[in-house]
Amino acid sequence: MWSVDEHLADILRSVRPLAPIELPLLDAAGCVLTEDVTVSAALPPFDNSSMDGYAVRVADVEGVTEEFPAVLGVVGDVAAGSGNLPTVGPGQAARIMTGAPVPPGAQAVVPVEWTDGGTGGGPASAMAPGAPGPEVRVHRPVTEGQHIRPRGSDAPAGALALPAGTVLGPPQLGLLAALGRPAVPVRPRPRVVVLSTGSELTAPGEPLEPGRIHDSNSFALTAAAQAAGAVAFRVAAVADDAATLRAVLEDQLARADLVVTSGGVSVGAYDVVKEALERESGIEFRRLAMQPGKPQGFGLLGPAGVPLFALPGNPVSSYVSFELFVRPALRAMAGLPAEDPHRPRVRARLVADAPLASPPGRRQFLRGAYAPAAPGEPLGTVAPVGGAGSHLLAALARADALVEVPEDLTEVAPGTELTVVLLG
Numbered sequence: 001m002w003s004v005d006e007h008l009a010d011i012l013r014s015v016r017p018l019a020p021i022e023l024p025l026l027d028a029a030g031c032v033l034t035e036d037v038t039v040s041a042a043l044p045p046f047d048n049s050s051m052d053g054y055a056v057r058v059a060d061v062e063g064v065t066e067e068f069p070a071v072l073g074v075v076g077d078v079a080a081g082s083g084n085l086p087t088v089g090p091g092q093a094a095r096i097m098t099g100a101p102v103p104p105g106a107q108a109v110v111p112v113e114w115t116d117g118g119t120g121g122g123p124a125s126a127m128a129p130g131a132p133g134p135e136v137r138v139h140r141p142v143t144e145g146q147h148i149r150p151r152g153s154d155a156p157a158g159a160l161a162l163p164a165g166t167v168l169g170p171p172q173l174g175l176l177a178a179l180g181r182p183a184v185p186v187r188p189r190p191r192v193v194v195l196s197t198g199s200e201l202t203a204p205g206e207p208l209e210p211g212r213i214h215d216s217n218s219f220a221l222t223a224a225a226q227a228a229g230a231v232a233f234r235v236a237a238v239a240d241d242a243a244t245l246r247a248v249l250e251d252q253l254a255r256a257d258l259v260v261t262s263g264g265v266s267v268g269a270y271d272v273v274k275e276a277l278e279r280e281s282g283i284e285f286r287r288l289a290m291q292p293g294k295p296q297g298f299g300l301l302g303p304a305g306v307p308l309f310a311l312p313g314n315p316v317s318s319y320v321s322f323e324l325f326v327r328p329a330l331r332a333m334a335g336l337p338a339e340d341p342h343r344p345r346v347r348a349r350l351v352a353d354a355p356l357a358s359p360p361g362r363r364q365f366l367r368g369a370y371a372p373a374a375p376g377e378p379l380g381t382v383a384p385v386g387g388a389g390s391h392l393l394a395a396l397a398r399a400d401a402l403v404e405v406p407e408d409l410t411e412v413a414p415g416t417e418l419t420v421v422l423l424g
């Protein structure tokens with residue numbers, strides 16, 4: 001029997017980060033940058049106004065008040081995007097909008113609210129539409145540089161904008177766009193093919209014949225792969241026939257960086273995944289010291305060595321196995337640390353009416369509902385949801401945590417401190 005930790009270590013030894021490719025920004029969302037990105041041209045690229053107002057020379061507005069305003073000649077109107085700039089000489093001002101380049105000669109911007117807005121009346125609350133008037137009265141002084149965002153104040157040219165290894169979230173993608181980068185080198189999202197096996201499986205929406213059930217695993221596992229950041233393809237369930245399964249796998253390998261199958265790995269007469277792959281070099285079928293998820297297959301398939309996870313068919317077993325083994329592998333392939341910040345492990349106290357039983361020598365993963373620590377309490381609590389049966393999908397759907405019972409515990413008393421994986 002392999003321990004959970006040995007199996008995961010073997011997987012992480014076998015999988016490799018995917019080779020980097022250049023991707024357009026929005027396709028690179030959530031991906032890991034593989035090269036440093038430096039600031040090629042300063043951000044912002046020119047001194048610009050942070051206010052709608054008037055660009056002035058500081059000496060012209062020194063000591064002014066509403067009662068004794070400066071009256072300045074308006075020499076132009078500078079909108080954001082203007083390239084043709086007027087020069088502001090002594091006694092002059094240029095009307096200017098937020099984001100517009102500061103015209104030569106101007107040293108500061110007076111917000112329109114500190115002026116008459118060129119109307120000859122009292123303080124303006126906004127700019128009048130249309131062309132500016134010939135004069136503006138300025139009611140308050142400004143200091144040099146006031147309301148000006150200097151060139152390079154966000155990111156100076158030559159600075160490191162984003163180091164290799166950065167995960168590209170919305171702010172990072174925004175920065176790359178601001179720097180003028182249309183595409184960046186990243187590790188791509190792994191492409192995952194998810195395939196259920198079992199002659200009893202019927203697609204949701206189809207009526208059930210006697211003895212048959214709906215295929216739920218391929219939906220849960222495909223969604224889990226997407227949630228792990230992969231591009232996931234769900235394949236229609238394959239009946240229990242080794243030749244068909246081999247043919248489907250061969251077809252699917254062309255678009256897969258990783259393959260997940262469910263079912264057919266136990267010791268039954270129709271355990272087709274095992275039958276189809278057991279002699280395939282590289283795929284090894286093991287028994288793990290865990291519950292659920294005891295029978296597992298893992299290895300590298302085909303000439304390209306595509307990691308294949310043959311997960312057990314019970315719905316809870318396959319989902320728990322995905323969380324514990326496939327998700328870390330996908331993260332490693334995407335260049336992320338296998339240790340998953342989105343699946344934190346916390347310690348919590350068990351809340352239960354009676355002691356819980358756990359199989360000897362196997363690490364058990366019960367489904368639970370976690371409650372964070374109350375004020376003044378060092379630990380949160382976790383209550384079991386449903387029993388230990390690996391067919392209990394409805395209970396899994398109500399749970400938000402996996403409760404880890406160590407191998408050496410066969411009875412877990414209420415109040416016991418345990419590790420909990422938060423599923424989020």
Ligand SMILES: Nc1nc2c(c(=O)[nH]1)N[C@H]1C(S)=C(S)[C@@H](COP(=O)(O)OP(=O)(O)OC[C@H]3O[C@@H](n4cnc5c(N)ncnc54)[C@H](O)[C@@H]3O)O[C@H]1N2
Binds near residue numbers: 201213262293314
């Ligand atoms: N004699 C033994 N029998 C079993 C053992 C054992 O050690 N000795 N192990 C049990 C354990 S533990 C597990 S887990 C299962 C694993 O079985 P398989 O991976 O071969 O899975 P199947 O037999 O194909 O299916 C098991 C169960 O799950 C249902 N299933 C399968 N696929 C789906 C799907 N896509 N959607 C919904 N439900 C699915 C299937 O109908 C079965 O009920 O073996 C035990 N047996």
Ligand code: MOO
Binds near residue numbers: 292293312318390
């Ligand atoms: O290991 Mo099975 O996954 O217990 O149900």
